[in-house]
Amino acid sequence: MPAARDExxxxxxxxxxxxxxNYEGQRGVRPATSRDLGVQYKTAFVLxxxxxxxxxxxxxxxQLSGVVHMDGAYVNGYIxxxxxxxxxxxxxxxxxxKPNKRCVFVMRQQAADTDKGMSGATRTLTFILxxxxxxxxxxxxxxxxxxxxxxICADESNAYDVLHAKFDTRRVNHSIEYRxxxxxxxxxxxxxFSRFRRMQYGQMHKFGTLHLAGYANEAAFREDNRRQxxxxxxxxxxxxxxxxxxxxxxxxxxxxxxDRKNDWxxxxxxFARTPLSQTAQxxxxxxxxxxx
Numbered sequence: 001m002p003a004a005r006d007e008x009x010x011x012x013x014x015x016x017x018x019x020x021x022n023y024e025g026q027r028g029v030r031p032a033t034s035r036d037l038g039v040q041y042k043t044a045f046v047l048x049x050x051x052x053x054x055x056x057x058x059x060x061x062x063q064l065s066g067v068v069h070m071d072g073a074y075v076n077g078y079i080x081x082x083x084x085x086x087x088x089x090x091x092x093x094x095x096x097x098k099p100n101k102r103c104v105f106v107m108r109q110q111a112a113d114t115d116k117g118m119s120g121a122t123r124t125l126t127f128i129l130x131x132x133x134x135x136x137x138x139x140x141x142x143x144x145x146x147x148x149x150x151x152i153c154a155d156e157s158n159a160y161d162v163l164h165a166k167f168d169t170r171r172v173n174h175s176i177e178y179r180x181x182x183x184x185x186x187x188x189x190x191x192x193f194s195r196f197r198r199m200q201y202g203q204m205h206k207f208g209t210l211h212l213a214g215y216a217n218e219a220a221f222r223e224d225n226r227r228q229x230x231x232x233x234x235x236x237x238x239x240x241x242x243x244x245x246x247x248x249x250x251x252x253x254x255x256x257x258x259d260r261k262n263d264w265x266x267x268x269x270x271f272a273r274t275p276l277s278q279t280a281q282x283x284x285x286x287x288x289x290x291x292x
Contacts, residue, residue, distance in 0.1 A: 049211060049214065051237060052211065052214035052215065052217070052218050053214055054240050055214075055217055055218065055221050055237070055240055056213060056214050056217045058240045059125075059217060059220075059221070060123070061125070061145070063144075063145055063146060063147040064107055064108075064109040064123060064125065064145060064146050064147065064150065065109065065146070065147040065149075065150050066109055066110055066112050066150060066151070067109070067110035067150070067151045067153060068107055068108065068109055068110070068146055068150050068151065068152055068153065069107070069108045069110065069121070069153045069154075069185075069186045069187065069188035069189040070105070070106060070107045070108070070138075070142070070152065070153070070154050070160075070186065070189055071105075071106060071154065071155060071186050071189035071190060071193065072103045072104065072105045072106070072129065072132070072133040072157075072159075073103070073104050073106075073193045073196065073197075074101060074102070074103055074104075074132070075101070075102055075104060075200065075207050075212065076098060076100040076101050076102055076206075076207060076208075076209065076212075077097060077098055077101035077102075078098075079091045079096065079097075079098065100208075100209050102128050102129065102130065102209060102212055103128070103129040103130075103131065103132050103133055104126060104127075104128060104129075104193075104196070104212070104216045105126065105127045105128070105129050105133065105137070105138070105141065106124060106125070106126050106127075106189050106192050106193070106216075106220070107124070107125045107141070107142070107145060107146065107189075108121035108123070108124045108125075108188040108189055108192060108223075109121055109122055109123040109124075110122075110188060120188065120191075121188045121192075121223065121224075122224065123224060124192060124220035124223050124224050125145055125220065126213070126216035126217055126219070126220045127141055127213075127216075128212055128213050128216065132159075133157050133159035134159050135158070135159050135161065135162045137159075138159045138160060138162070138163070139162045139163070142163055142167070143166070146167070148166070148167075149168075150167060150168075151167070151168045151169075151170065152167045152168065152169040152170065153170050153171075153172075153184060153185065153186045153188075154169065154170075154171055154172075154186055155171065155172055155173070155174050155186055156171060156172070156173040156174060156175065170182075170184045171184065172184045172185055172186060192219070192220070192223060195219065195222075195223070196216070196219045199215070199218075199219055200215075
């Protein structure tokens with residue numbers, strides 16, 4: 001069965017098992033979920049978007065601390081070259097870039113309890129930049145979401161040059177080496193994007209721009225909960241899902257709707273085995289938060 005299309009007519013969307021399955025999902029994840037729940041294919045598609053939006057709105061936005069790795073990756077920017085060489089353009093030039101090109105910026109906090117067997121990252125924050133990695137956006141995000149005194153690990157991009165004035169910033173030049181002689185890497189950010197690309201190409205196939213923040217945060221949620229069981233993750237998702245902010249979620253656009261009588265999001269509470277009166281508040285309209 002072909003993958004569903006997003007708000008711009010592009011393939012994408014992800015499965016109904018939004019945060020309880022692997023990155024390397026199949027195109028049939030949503031149909032399988034629709035069978036499990038006894039709903040239509042597009043109902044499972046909308047439900048997945050509602051869960052993503054809920055996870056995005058309920059995420060922990062407190063400051064990161066300790067050692068923080070950061071990097072950026074680009075989506076929606078690929079330009080297919082023309083068949084004949086004389087018809088091809090210089091895809092590096094700004095005037096030839098796609099208007100929907102976005103930069104997914106990630107900051108990951110390294111585990112501090114290494115003596116307890118913890119390794120890798122414990123918290124992940126993602127943001128969508130409209131243009132590219134740049135000093136203004138990176139500086140504002142780091143000053144807001146990284147605690148003073150933290151150690152920053154980044155690559156050679158000049159977007160991170162401004163951080164040296166306020167943080168202990170350690171760099172690795174990837175054009176020369178992946179790990180410096182002093183042991184400096186930004187591998188926690190790189191490993192995140194490795195799995196984010198699997199999610200993009202293997203499960204979603206293509207991202208739009210409207211829900212890109214939700215997709216990036218879904219990947220971050222999976223990373224931060226990777227050591228928990230599927231049951232524990234499911235409980236966490238269902239506790240975050242039934243929030244009044246999502247009631248009235250119109251299809252996959254996130255825009256306000258007036259007719260909520262067929263809102264399947266409310267029915268999701270039954271799968272958490274929790275009375276609806278305890279999980280949902282009175283219906284309130286939702287106004288979509290714009291992506292940066």
